[in-house]
Amino acid sequence: xxxxxxxxxxxxxxxxxxxxxxxxxxxxxxxxxxxxxxxxxxxxxxxxxxxxxxxxxxxxxxxxxxxxxxxxxxxxxxxxxxxxxxxxxxxxxxxxxxxxxxxxxxxxxxxxxxxxxxxxxxxxxxxxxxxxxxxxxxxxxxxxxxxxxxxxxxxxxxxxxxxxxxxxxxxxxxxxxxxxxxxxxxxxxxxxxx
Amino acid sequence: xxxxxxxxxxxxxxxxxxxxxxxxxxxxxxxxxxxxxxxxxxxxxxxxxxxxxxxxxxxxxxxxxxxx
Amino acid sequence: xxxxxxxxxxxxxxxxxxxxxxxxxxxxxxxxxxxxxxxxxxxxxxxxxxxxxxxxxxxxxxxxxxxxxxxxxxxxxxxxxxxxxxxxxxxxxxxxxxxxxxxxxxxxxxxxxxxxxxxxxxxxxxxxxxxxxxxxxxxxxxxxxxxxxxxxxxxxxxxxxxxxxxxxxxxxxxxxxxxxxxxxxxxxxxxxxxxxxxxxxxxxxxxxxxxxxxxxxxxxxxxxxxxxxxxxxxxxxxxxxxxxxxxxxxxxxxxxxxxxxxxxxxxxxxxxxxxxxxxxxxxxxxxxxxxxxxxxxxxxxxxxxxxxxxxxxxxxxxxxxxxxxxxxxxxxxxxxxxxxxxxxxxxxxxxxxxxxxxxxxxxxxxxxxxxxxxxxxxxxxxxxxxxxxxxxxxxxxxxxxxxxxxxxxxxxxxxxxxxxxxxxxxxxxxxxxxxxxxxxxxxxxxxxxxxxxxxxxxxxxxxxxxxxxxxxxxxxxxxxxxxxxxxxxxxxxxxxxxxxxxxxxxxxxxxx
Numbered sequence: 001x002x003x004x005x006x007x008x009x010x011x012x013x014x015x016x017x018x019x020x021x022x023x024x025x026x027x028x029x030x031x032x033x034x035x036x037x038x039x040x041x042x043x044x045x046x047x048x049x050x051x052x053x054x055x056x057x058x059x060x061x062x063x064x065x066x067x068x069x070x071x072x073x074x075x076x077x078x079x080x081x082x083x084x085x086x087x088x089x090x091x092x093x094x095x096x097x098x099x100x101x102x103x104x105x106x107x108x109x110x111x112x113x114x115x116x117x118x119x120x121x122x123x124x125x126x127x128x129x130x131x132x133x134x135x136x137x138x139x140x141x142x143x144x145x146x147x148x149x150x151x152x153x154x155x156x157x158x159x160x161x162x163x164x165x166x167x168x169x170x171x172x173x174x175x176x177x178x179x180x181x182x183x184x185x186x187x188x189x190x191x192x193x194x
Numbered sequence: 195x196x197x198x199x200x201x202x203x204x205x206x207x208x209x210x211x212x213x214x215x216x217x218x219x220x221x222x223x224x225x226x227x228x229x230x231x232x233x234x235x236x237x238x239x240x241x242x243x244x245x246x247x248x249x250x251x252x253x254x255x256x257x258x259x260x261x262x
Numbered sequence: 263x264x265x266x267x268x269x270x271x272x273x274x275x276x277x278x279x280x281x282x283x284x285x286x287x288x289x290x291x292x293x294x295x296x297x298x299x300x301x302x303x304x305x306x307x308x309x310x311x312x313x314x315x316x317x318x319x320x321x322x323x324x325x326x327x328x329x330x331x332x333x334x335x336x337x338x339x340x341x342x343x344x345x346x347x348x349x350x351x352x353x354x355x356x357x358x359x360x361x362x363x364x365x366x367x368x369x370x371x372x373x374x375x376x377x378x379x380x381x382x383x384x385x386x387x388x389x390x391x392x393x394x395x396x397x398x399x400x401x402x403x404x405x406x407x408x409x410x411x412x413x414x415x416x417x418x419x420x421x422x423x424x425x426x427x428x429x430x431x432x433x434x435x436x437x438x439x440x441x442x443x444x445x446x447x448x449x450x451x452x453x454x455x456x457x458x459x460x461x462x463x464x465x466x467x468x469x470x471x472x473x474x475x476x477x478x479x480x481x482x483x484x485x486x487x488x489x490x491x492x493x494x495x496x497x498x499x500x501x502x503x504x505x506x507x508x509x510x511x512x513x514x515x516x517x518x519x520x521x522x523x524x525x526x527x528x529x530x531x532x533x534x535x536x537x538x539x540x541x542x543x544x545x546x547x548x549x550x551x552x553x554x555x556x557x558x559x560x561x562x563x564x565x566x567x568x569x570x571x572x573x574x575x576x577x578x579x580x581x582x583x584x585x586x587x588x589x590x591x592x593x594x595x596x597x598x599x600x601x602x603x604x605x606x607x608x609x610x611x612x613x614x615x616x617x618x619x620x621x622x623x624x625x626x627x628x629x630x631x632x633x634x635x636x637x638x639x640x641x642x643x644x645x646x647x648x649x650x651x652x653x654x655x656x657x658x659x660x661x662x663x664x665x666x667x668x669x670x671x672x673x674x675x676x677x678x679x680x681x682x683x684x685x686x687x688x689x690x691x692x693x694x695x696x697x698x699x700x701x702x703x704x705x706x707x708x709x710x711x712x713x714x715x716x717x718x719x720x721x722x723x724x725x726x727x728x729x730x731x732x733x734x735x736x737x738x739x740x741x742x743x744x745x746x747x748x749x750x751x752x753x754x755x756x757x758x759x760x761x762x763x764x765x766x767x768x769x770x771x772x773x774x
Contacts, residue, residue, distance in 0.1 A: 039758045052769040086740040086768035087375075088365040116378070125619060133367075160769055172758070175766050184766030185758055197473030198484050202333050205340070205486050210542060213344035217538040220351040220531070227355065227528035 014119040015110050020155030022051065022101035025178035032161035032176040035183050040172055045165025051157035053084035053109045055120065056096050057127035058150040061135055076135070080127035081156060084110055087118035089130040094179070096156045106155050124153055166191050267413045269583030270590060274427065317596040318404030320548050321589050323653030325569035328552025329562065332476070332483025335552070337500050339545045341508035346537030349512050354530030356675035356748045357521040363744040363767050369515040369522065370611045376674040377685040378738055380615065385689050387611040389666050390515050393659040394604045399641040400655040401597035402428070405590060406645060411570050412586045418646050424594065425642050432598045432634055447592045452544050454585035458569065459547040461576035462554050472554050479556055502711020506657060510664025510713060512671055516603045566652055604637055605630035658700060665692035665716025669724045678745055681735045684728030692720030743767045
């Protein structure tokens with residue numbers, strides 16, 4: 001495996017994936033810049049495309065009553081993404097689509113982290129738990145939920161934008177979500193301070 | 195005072211008074227926290243309208259108790 | 263059945279009704295029912311914090327300490343009054359925010375997310391279970407004694423009923439149900455306690471007159487130095503008494519979960535006002551009542567019943583019934599929540615985490631129920647045969663929980679260098695030192711309280727080990743990002759923060 005970015009720590013088989021999906025951003029670079037400029041008016045900034053690795057579990061979820069053996073309710077399809085570095089899961093309202101990337105790109109992103117990232121199994125479990133939590137709405141100590149994977153666990157490279165720059169008063173680095181345009185301020189300072 | 199030795203009165207009035215002052219100071223110093231409330235309300239409004247599951251919890255879910 | 267018992271039954275039915283009602287409305291979000299949907303506002307948060315920490319201790323333990331030691335017992339109250347605001351101001355907002363960014367749903371899982379390592383859970387879960395067991399048992403004892411006193415049923419049967427109702431209530435509800443009934447109960451406990459206090463003071467002729475009478479029994483009871491006077495005062499015990507319910511309180515996993523359930527991070531501010539206000543009214547009351555009980559009930563067999571017996575003496579019948587009902591229900595709901603917590607810890611933090619990774623929903627529920635039943639049975643047998651004093655048990659379990667967990671919870675939110683080895687050794691040091699100190703009787707030899715020793719050991723361990731292992735075990739990047747995020751109020755202009763998506767914190771590339 002070649003490491004393209006990062007420290008290039010070797011990645012074990014329980015963290016590899018064969019054919020990660022590299023999604024294209026729904027938000028363009030210009031739009032990302034616009035988000036930045038809304039926070040820092042009249043700012044000059046650089047926009048850089050980055051990807052973040054996620055595990056993607058497509059799950060079919062069915063509920064059943066307390067005393068039934070097999071599920072008879074309607075099937076709900078859920079796409080759950082688990083952050084491959086932090087282990088945090090979220091339910092996506094989209095199904096990841098895009099070109100197939102190389103597994104080396106995936107491995108290099110995983111290898112960046114200091115400290116062990118979650119394994120495939122852990123990610124799978126997180127995805128299931130999340131799906132379960134979403135479906136259960138009332139507090140009963142025993143309700144039947146069946147979750148079956150609708151396809152194996154795959155890697156997804158989620159696109160984000162890193163926008164760095166500043167105006168007369170502030171300098172900032174902002175992460176803009178490549179899919180929904182939401183932002184997160186990585187750092188912000190008064191201009192002139194390093 | 196109150197039929198109690200002075201030391202006792204000083205302690206049982208003084209220490210609670212310190213806590214009251216601490217509480218008021220804390221509430222005063224943290225008045226900037228309202229900004230966070232606004233941020234959350236906005237994020238919540240957007241989540242309700244648009245993409246779901248941005249706040250998905252990353253763990254298993256059954257039967258938690260918790261305080262009380 | 264006497265009037266008091268009728269009120270008790272009606273009250274329980276009402277509480278059960280609220281429990282069922284909250285079950286029906288359920289909750290809406292995906293994290294939904296686990297944490298009450300993060301929908302708890304300031305008043306509910308504060309009062310839950312308060313009522314979750316009191317109940318059995320206040321009505322039996324505090325009264326008995328006061329009856330036997332006089333105003334010396336108020337040192338515990340001095341710490342307790344500030345416990346709520348201390349907890350909210352130090353942990354509240356940050357823990358709420360950090361747990362949300364890390365995606366934690368239980369307070370022990372939060373520890374593992376913050377200090378990523380299975381050992382954290384492997385240590386924290388058993389320690390928490392151990393302490394919760396003792397605390398639950400103290401509530402069983404309190405419930406059994408209270409029921410015995412109100413209804414006249416013999417202790418063994420009263421205890422069985424109390425335990426049975428608690429277990430039933432546990433199986434019925436979850437977090438949200440527990441949250442709302444607790445709120446109602448906190449109000450009733452407050453009204454009841456204040457009423458008992460007023461009635462009691464009237465009966466002794468006023469606070470001043472009462473003090474003077476107590477002074478005639480033993481003037482040392484009026485001092486803060488103990489019934490044997492200032493010469494034999496143990497400063498270490500005093501320090502411990504103040505620490506245990508002020509700082510020790512921050513180590514209770516079942517209390518810290520409230521922070522995670524706050525509606526918004528800044529709920530902590532208003533909640534602290536409610537908490538301090540409630541505490542000022544409520545906390546000193548059972549101690550004062552216990553002291554005055556020396557006058558009203560000089561030949562009391564069991565000092566633990568001081569508050570109950572005074573209530574019986576000074577209040578009109580119907581009032582006794584309502585107040586007793588409130589007290590009993592409060593005791594039971596505390597026990598219920600602790601049991602529920604222990605069931606979760608056993609099934610999620612221990613069983614599923616270490617033994618059966620692909621545990622199904624059904625299995626998880628059964629492990630939970632099984633744990634609750636086992637704890638209830640063991641607790642019943644210990645409580646029925648030779649029940650220790652409620653005060654001792656509560657203080658012991660709070661001490662160990664405080665010593666083991668306070669430094670790691672505080673450092674989780676405030677110290678970016680706190681790492682996995684530091685946290686592990688801190689919990690071990692705190693648990694071992696406080697337990698050993700207590701069990702080997704070193705308290706009497708040195709005059710130093712296990713709480714003080716435990717906290718010092720665990721804090722030192724955290725600091726020294728974290729600093730020594732910074733290079734070999736650095737804090738993971740996503741955790742640091744999350745912590746920086748919780749720092750952010752004030753550092754970044756508010757207008758930039760509006761509308762920010764916190765969950766992106768885990769997607770910041772390392773070299774940015």
